[in-house]
Amino acid sequence: MAAPLIEESIEINATAEEVWAVISDLKRMGEWSPQCKKMILRGEPVGMGTKSININRRGVLVWPTTSKIIRFAPNKELGFRVAENKTVWSYTIAPTASGVTVTERREVANGTTKISSFLVDKFMGGTTNFEAELKLGMAETLGKIKRAAESSAARAA
Template identity: 40%
Template sequence: MSDTVEKLLEDSIEISAPAERVWALVTDIPAMAKWSPQVVKSTVKGGVVKQGATFSNLNKQGLKRWPTGGKVVRFQPPTASTPGDFAFRIRENRTIWSFQLEPTADGGTRLTERREAPDGISGLSKVLTKVVLGGQKPFTDELRRGIRQTLERIKAEAEA
């Protein structure tokens, strides 16, 4: 059972800031290293985050470092009538990471972060997770904690 890849990891947080402010933060890919405990550095090719934009990441776990590449697959800013939806696919493992922003009645935002693996992850990622990153269950638990930490850090910055 420990080699099973969970198809969906998600968590949400209420933020006392308008959705437009939260959107500006979550779509700032180079700033993700400030919020995500796994990201060391992100660089967007061409410098502009938009639908189809590609980027590279340097990730970490303890002293271990590894590169990944991503592509923005959804880029829908929030409006008065629709939630914001920002998502990117990681090339190496096929997962989709996303942020959904829903305006709340009090002028704030409900921010949900997800890691989806609808088709599982690549064979190479399964092997590397098992051999290098401690196995699926411990790594998934680490990702779950990282999602929570990311949301809390974005909340703190949005409310500052």
């Protein structure tokens, strides 16, 4: 059974607006995520209800998913639901004394689909291993977002 919540956070020395500029540029998701290699947006600008086709990769496995933005609060939160497994992925931005904290979450409120559970069990090493890999992937993603946002902040200074 999928964990209802997996999350990872990072401190970023940049403004919420600078971080939002990175996070909300979903076409660049392939630069940040070790698994989601590309998001093809269906409609711009990005906003509530924007849909995407996503190309995911893990080793030799490649698979498409589709998603829809269900949370959109500029400079605060961006979240999308993946149709195929009912997971919600989100990024929240919270101000701190020296910048912001960004939290990436994967939420599975009512469990994933049967096909998703089957595929994770048979092809992704089982739920425990796959979710540990997702958490490590979140840390990697957030580290890359941090570098991009802080680089942008340094250029603006």
